Every structure is written in C-alpha cells, then in structure tokens.
Amino acid sequence: MHVPDGFLDVPTSVTTGVVAAAAVGVALRGARRELDDRTAPLAGLVATFVFAAQMINFPVGAGTSGHLMGGALAAVLVGPWTGILCLSVVLLVQALLFADGGITALGTNVVLIGVVGVVVATLVVRGLQAVLPKRVGLVAPLAALGALISVPVASLVFVGLYAVGGAAPVPLDDLTTAMLGWHTLIGLGEAVVTGMVVGSIVGVRPDLVHAARRVLGTRTVELRTPATEVPA
Amino acid sequence: MGAGHGHRLHFHGHSPVHRARPHLKLLALVGFVLVVVATPADGYPFFAGYLGILAVVVAVSRVPPPYLLRRMVVEVPFLVFAAVLPFVAHGPRTEVLGLSVSETGLVAAGGLAIKGTLGVLASLTLAATTEPHDVLRGLERLRLPRMLVQILGFMIRYLDVVGAELGRMRVALASRGFDGRNPRHWPVLARSVGALFIRSYERGERVHLAMLSRGYDGSAR
Known part of the structure; x- marks a missing residue:
C-alpha cells in the first residue's frame, strides 16, 4: 500500500515532504497535550503496536490475505495527534529499516496513510458522536465507519497528487475509478477489522479507548446504600 | 532472541560502508534516490550508472547480493502495477508480442520499475549495513x-x-x-x-x- 520511489516527481515529493513535516510538528505539540510527560514511552509503544498489528494477516480467501493499515484504529484508540505521530514513526521505520515505501515518497506516505487517514476517521467519529446518543456501544461501529470512509478518501488524495506530479500519462478518470473501487473494497475489510478490534477493547478496557472517554464521562455514578442501618 | 541485536535486515560486518557515519549514509541515500527520481524515464545510460554505483557500494560492504535480492520481494505489488500501466495509459500504441500497448505507458512503466527497484535496493543497502541504533543516532545528528x-x-x-x-x-x-x-x-x-x-x-x-x-x-x- 506504500507509495514507492519514482511514482511522483521530485517537486511533488518535496512538497508532500514539507506538508508531512509540518503535520508531524503540529502532531508533536498536540500529542504532548494529550499525553503530557507520558508522550515518549506511550507514543513509542503504541507505534510499536501499530507496526506489530500490521504484521497480522487477515485471510481474505483464495489463498490471499491482507493486513490492517491502522489509521482509523490509531485515531480512535489514542486520539488524532498521537495517532498521526505513531503512524508517521511507523512509516519512517518501515522506509529506513525495512525498505518498505520509498525514501523520497516518505512525505507522500505520511500525508496519505498518517494524516489523511487519521484526520478523516477522527472527523467522522467526532461528528457522529456529537449528534448520536452517547453510548459506549456505538464507539466500535463509528470506528468502523471512520475506517470505511478514510481509506477511499486517502486514495482520492493520491489521485489528486498523481494528477499534479504523476510519472505516467494514465487517464485520470480511469485511475479515479480503479483506485476508488479497489480502495472501497480495502476500506470494507479495514472497517470490519477496525470495528471488531475496537469492540474487543471497549468490552475490556473502555478507559483506554480515546474516542470512548467522552462517552464514558457522561455516565452517572450510582450509589447504593443499604436500606437498613448496618450495626457497627 | 535478544532485544537490540540488529534486526531482520541487518547484515553484520566491519566494512567501510558499515563503519561510515550514519548521518552521512542517510544523506547519501536521500540524495541518491532524489537524483534517481529526477532522471527522465528513458535515461537508461544514467540508470545503468546508478546501478553501477550501487553495485560498487554493495561489493565494498561485502553483503552477499543474494541476501539483498531475496529481500526485494517488498516491491512485488508495485511491479504488478507497473506491468499493468502500458495497457491503461493513453498515447500512441505499439505492438509488443502481439499485444497493443501504449508507447508512452511502456516507457513510463519501465522508468517506474527501474526507479522503484533502485530505490528499494539503495534502502536495503542502508538497512543491511546500519544498526537501528545507528540510524537513530544519524537522525539525531540531522536535527530530527x-x-x-x-x-x-x-x-x-x-x-x-x-x-x-x-x-x-x-x-x-x-x-x-x-x-x-x-x-x-x-x-x-x-x-x-x-x-x-x-x-x-x-x-x-x-x-x-x-x-x-x-x-x-x-x-x-
């Protein structure tokens, strides 16, 4: 899923690199607000988790399998700023230590997978949480919806970048149709997996899920006092 | 498996490439790939030259070439895309093995495949000759x-x-x-x-x- 070297021309790659650097800078400040002095260890461990989660293959059938991209998952679990930070770090490590995704395409990959994926998922989840009833059970379906929408949107942004600095003259309408169709399928898989993962965490530790915290806060504490006086 | 003792791509060695300063290696990698990407898709003599430079670096590093070649499978999905490109791109058509393909698409696909391969090979060489810890030190030196x-x-x-x-x-x-x-x-x-x-x-x-x-x-x- 990572864009390799040579796909987009140098000016486009440099521009996305600058945008990605700015986004990571903003995310660093935002993550410090979300995590305070826990930023380094927690963001580090969550990034490690995202990396490991991408190694789990989900069988699709006919011998093929796919893996999670994790943008929406990270956004829902740890919040948008920490999410962008973690995915960017994962992409950096993959590019430098695993040769996965091009070095010059690193900015493009951070913008597409990190920024667009996380921001779109966050907007979808927060927007719907504002209008829907505040129930913990809704967090997982909303996370799934965020994943479903964020993947095709990221592919559309890629088509936009390709229109500006693509290396081959592919008719844009064909590219748009192919990318949208293919990524809607990927988005469906991502949505099902993200929903199930978030559901399983909300069932055990809802306090760890960033998107569930505001919903949890509205629960009222129920005090039960015994009807009769307990002898001392 | 102890933590911090290299990673799956690292190839232990003591060559000049292994010993080179990590931040210089990172800068060299980024510069090299930028030059590769900036080369026109039909600049085949240049690509041969780039491959020659990489071959010299790999030879000096004494990392066995099969070690790197086996790890190039990461770019397979992308090569599939490059293979499809000549059939969907527009422009004048030519015949290759009895199939009608776009001429510009064919050149662009060749360029893409070559540039992508050179990029992966260069990144793999860095990963094989640099411990993760040293990559980190290099990034720190580069003011991350x-x-x-x-x-x-x-x-x-x-x-x-x-x-x-x-x-x-x-x-x-x-x-x-x-x-x-x-x-x-x-x-x-x-x-x-x-x-x-x-x-x-x-x-x-x-x-x-x-x-x-x-x-x-x-x-x-």
Missing part, C-alpha cells in the same frame, strides 16, 4: 526533533518485545487448533489485535512509571 528521536528509540527498543508477544499469542492460538485460513476467523484475530494493544499500552504506562522513578521529568533531553 528530540521527542521524535525518543519515540523512535522506544519503538526500535520494543519492536522485538512486542513482536515476541505477538509470536507467543500465535503459538497459543495454534496450539489450540487455530489456523486462521478463513474470513470467519477474523473475530479471533481481531481480539488478538485488541489484546496486543492493551498489553502494549499498559507496558508503555509501566515504562513511564519506571522512567519517573529514575528521575525523568518529561523533557526531551
């Missing part, structure tokens, strides 16, 4: 924000720990008869991912407490 360097450091340090945790979960699943060959097995795998998140997050909290007890004050020194 300190907080980012710390996060990267934690990630590199705990990659094997969390990876091993995942491995134990896989063994536990397999020993209970789970094979995961069917989309019906997704809920089980999803719960594994969920458990992995809770374990990683709680490990992060414990690491933070351990750091606090050793005088950490949150500043990225």
Whole structure:
C-alpha cells in the first residue's frame, strides 16, 4: 500500500515532504497535550503496536490475505495527534529499516496513510458522536465507519497528487475509478477489522479507548446504600 | 532472541560502508534516490550508472547480493502495477508480442520499475549495513526533533518485545487448533489485535512509571 520511489516527481515529493513535516510538528505539540510527560514511552509503544498489528494477516480467501493499515484504529484508540505521530514513526521505520515505501515518497506516505487517514476517521467519529446518543456501544461501529470512509478518501488524495506530479500519462478518470473501487473494497475489510478490534477493547478496557472517554464521562455514578442501618 | 541485536535486515560486518557515519549514509541515500527520481524515464545510460554505483557500494560492504535480492520481494505489488500501466495509459500504441500497448505507458512503466527497484535496493543497502541504533543516532545528528528521536528509540527498543508477544499469542492460538485460513476467523484475530494493544499500552504506562522513578521529568533531553 506504500507509495514507492519514482511514482511522483521530485517537486511533488518535496512538497508532500514539507506538508508531512509540518503535520508531524503540529502532531508533536498536540500529542504532548494529550499525553503530557507520558508522550515518549506511550507514543513509542503504541507505534510499536501499530507496526506489530500490521504484521497480522487477515485471510481474505483464495489463498490471499491482507493486513490492517491502522489509521482509523490509531485515531480512535489514542486520539488524532498521537495517532498521526505513531503512524508517521511507523512509516519512517518501515522506509529506513525495512525498505518498505520509498525514501523520497516518505512525505507522500505520511500525508496519505498518517494524516489523511487519521484526520478523516477522527472527523467522522467526532461528528457522529456529537449528534448520536452517547453510548459506549456505538464507539466500535463509528470506528468502523471512520475506517470505511478514510481509506477511499486517502486514495482520492493520491489521485489528486498523481494528477499534479504523476510519472505516467494514465487517464485520470480511469485511475479515479480503479483506485476508488479497489480502495472501497480495502476500506470494507479495514472497517470490519477496525470495528471488531475496537469492540474487543471497549468490552475490556473502555478507559483506554480515546474516542470512548467522552462517552464514558457522561455516565452517572450510582450509589447504593443499604436500606437498613448496618450495626457497627 | 535478544532485544537490540540488529534486526531482520541487518547484515553484520566491519566494512567501510558499515563503519561510515550514519548521518552521512542517510544523506547519501536521500540524495541518491532524489537524483534517481529526477532522471527522465528513458535515461537508461544514467540508470545503468546508478546501478553501477550501487553495485560498487554493495561489493565494498561485502553483503552477499543474494541476501539483498531475496529481500526485494517488498516491491512485488508495485511491479504488478507497473506491468499493468502500458495497457491503461493513453498515447500512441505499439505492438509488443502481439499485444497493443501504449508507447508512452511502456516507457513510463519501465522508468517506474527501474526507479522503484533502485530505490528499494539503495534502502536495503542502508538497512543491511546500519544498526537501528545507528540510524537513530544519524537522525539525531540531522536535527530530527528530540521527542521524535525518543519515540523512535522506544519503538526500535520494543519492536522485538512486542513482536515476541505477538509470536507467543500465535503459538497459543495454534496450539489450540487455530489456523486462521478463513474470513470467519477474523473475530479471533481481531481480539488478538485488541489484546496486543492493551498489553502494549499498559507496558508503555509501566515504562513511564519506571522512567519517573529514575528521575525523568518529561523533557526531551
């Protein structure tokens, strides 16, 4: 899923690199607000988790399998700023230590997978949480919806970048149709997996899920006092 | 498998390429790939020259070429895209092996495949000759924000720990008869991912407490 070297021309790659650097800078400040002095260890461990989660293959059938991209998952679990930070770090490590995704395409990959994926998922989840009833059970379906929408949107942004600095003259309408169709399928898989993962965490530790915290806060504490006086 | 002793791509050695300063290697890699990407898609003599430079670096590093070639499978999905390109691109058509393909698409696909391959090969050479710890030092030297360097450091340090945790979960699943060959097995795998998140997050909290007890004050020194 990572864009390799040579796909987009140098000016486009440099521009996305600058945008990605700015986004990571903003995310660093935002993550410090979300995590305070826990930023380094927690963001580090969550990034490690995202990396490991991408190694789990989900069988699709006919011998093929796919893996999670994790943008929406990270956004829902740890919040948008920490999410962008973690995915960017994962992409950096993959590019430098695993040769996965091009070095010059690193900015493009951070913008597409990190920024667009996380921001779109966050907007979808927060927007719907504002209008829907505040129930913990809704967090997982909303996370799934965020994943479903964020993947095709990221592919559309890629088509936009390709229109500006693509290396081959592919008719844009064909590219748009192919990318949208293919990524809607990927988005469906991502949505099902993200929903199930978030559901399983909300069932055990809802306090760890960033998107569930505001919903949890509205629960009222129920005090039960015994009807009769307990002898001392 | 001990933590911090290289990673899957690292090839232990003592060549000049292994010993070179990591920040210079990083700069060389970025510069090299930028030049490759900026070359026109039909600049074949240049590409041959780039490949020659890479071959010399690999030869000096004494990393066996099959070691690198086996790891180039990461670019297979992208080569599939490059193979499709001549059929969908527009422009004048030509005949290749009895198939009608776009001429400009063919050149662009060739350029893409060559540039992508050169990029992957160059990145693999860096990864094979540089310890993760040294890559981190190089990035620090290149003025990457300190907080980012710390996060990267934690990630590199705990990659094997969390990876091993995942491995134990896989063994536990397999020993209970789970094979995961069917989309019906997704809920089980999803719960594994969920458990992995809770374990990683709680490990992060414990690491933070351990750091606090050793005088950490949150500043990225």
